[in-house]
Amino acid sequence: MKQPLSLRARALNILARQEISRADLKRKLAPYADNENELDQLLDELAERNWQSDERFAEAYIHSKSKRHGTLRLKQTLQQKGIDNETAASFLPSREQELQTAIEVLHKKFKQPAQDMKEMQKQMRFLAYRGFDTDTIRAAMKNDWFEEE
Structure with a gap:
């Protein structure tokens, strides 16, 4: 046995x-x-x-998820997993990196800019669900389609 x-x-x-x-x-x-x-x-x-190591876990988790999620969602998930804010903060992406990620996520999901207010709100809700803060969402919506053209 x-x-x-x-x-x-x-x-x-x-x-x-x-x-x-x-x-x-x-x-x-x-x-x-x-x-x-x-x-x-x-x-x-x-x-x-x-x-x-909680530090190693936080670094690995953020590295694997930061290309799809915003800082708010990363922080919340790490808190649920018992990682303190100070440990998490040292591995979180910078504002510029987060903005670039938000733009990339937006382009991947939506192939063209919002045509009306309803579509714009849909795109904003999508980014909010992904854990991006309001400032990042606004900046991504403002910059999103103009950089490529």
Whole structure:
């Protein structure tokens, strides 16, 4: 009969496959831990050995998602994953990068500029859903189709 995996083995299996935040790792391992103290000790050890790093997770997450999402959405998702704002802020794209991303996302989804107010609002809602702030949306809508022509 197969032996159940130890808490440590489960943690290493998860970390071998992906970067993960401490909070998410704790959530995944909690059902298998005998007590919270044991779990916290393991998480502390993994962080000390730099096998689990919230900074590395934040950097990888932002790198993978910042070409499709705005800063607001990136921050919100990282908060949900237990990453503090200070850690996240060091990896977030600059205002210029975010504006360029908003323009690229807009061009990919909509092949032409808005013809009327209804279409413009649709495009603005699309960008807002993607996590871009109001200033970025306005700038992208103003600049979006004029740069290519």
